[in-house]
Amino acid sequence: MKRIIYQDDTGGVAIIVPADCGLTIEQIAAKDVPAGVAYSIVDVADIPTDRTFRNAWEIT
Amino acid sequence: MSIGLKANTDGSGAVQIGGTDAVSISAALGITFATGVDGDFKMNSGYGSIATAFGCRAWVNFNGTGVVAIRASGNVSSITDNGVGTYTVNFATAMPDRDYAASGVCGNENNFIGLATDGFVPTASAIRLSIHDAANMPQDSAFVNFVTHR
Numbered sequence A: 001m002k003r004i005i006y007q008d009d010t011g012g013v014a015i016i017v018p019a020d021c022g023l024t025i026e027q028i029a030a031k032d033v034p035a036g037v038a039y040s041i042v043d044v045a046d047i048p049t050d051r052t053f054r055n056a057w058e059i060t
Numbered sequence B: 001m002s003i004g005l006k007a008n009t010d011g012s013g014a015v016q017i018g019g020t021d022a023v024s025i026s027a028a029l030g031i032t033f034a035t036g037v038d039g040d041f042k043m044n045s046g047y048g049s050i051a052t053a054f055g056c057r058a059w060v061n062f063n064g065t066g067v068v069a070i071r072a073s074g075n076v077s078s079i080t081d082n083g084v085g086t087y088t089v090n091f092a093t094a095m096p097d098r099d100y101a102a103s104g105v106c107g108n109e110n111n112f113i114g115l116a117t118d119g120f121v122p123t124a125s126a127i128r129l130s131i132h133d134a135a136n137m138p139q140d141s142a143f144v145n146f147v148t149h150r
Helices: A025-032
Strands: A002-007 A013-018 A039-043 B014-017 B023-026 B030-033 B056-063 B069-074 B076-083 B086-091 B101-106 B112-115 B126-132 B144-149
Touching: A002 A025, A013 A025, A013 B069, A025 A039, A025 B076, A025 B086, B056 B076, B056 B086, B069 B076, B086 B144, B101 B112, B101 B126, B126 B144
Parallel strands: none
Antiparallel strands: A002 A013, A002 A039, A013 B076, B014 B023, B023 B030, B056 B069, B056 B144, B076 B086, B086 B126, B101 B144, B112 B126
């Protein structure tokens, strides 16, 4: 399973969770990531599961 | 035994009912209603009268805790996890405008869902929602259900 991550305009991390809608993850990224924003497609295992400090996450 | 009705022997084309193709049934498009009439699907199924059936245009059931994940959805391309208790629902096929009605519930006691939160005005293609606890603080929820009608 994959996720799409990008830095939002507040400096936080936005994580897109794809739905089973018939689109590829690349098509979902093209559609749902804000225009002009750089993003990465990562494995879901790379996303922390402890959300205690979720709002302080950074993309490294 | 079944009785089939095909426009063409190979199943292509559409079976049309009504003088102006008011109802069209095809394998490719399903059942469609001509906009020349008014395009609406109407029924009396406990309404008490024949009335337009306004369908759910998008829905999603997701887990907003731990590994945020969608359990099931319809006409949703993705959800965006924006932070604690804050998500964006992205529609696979956009609404005709942003004047749709959205609603949702979540799984924790004393929680409520706010729509169009954090200054994000709904668009035809997405809407932002936030879950808050009784003290109005953002909070994740394991069960988030959201629907949109138009």
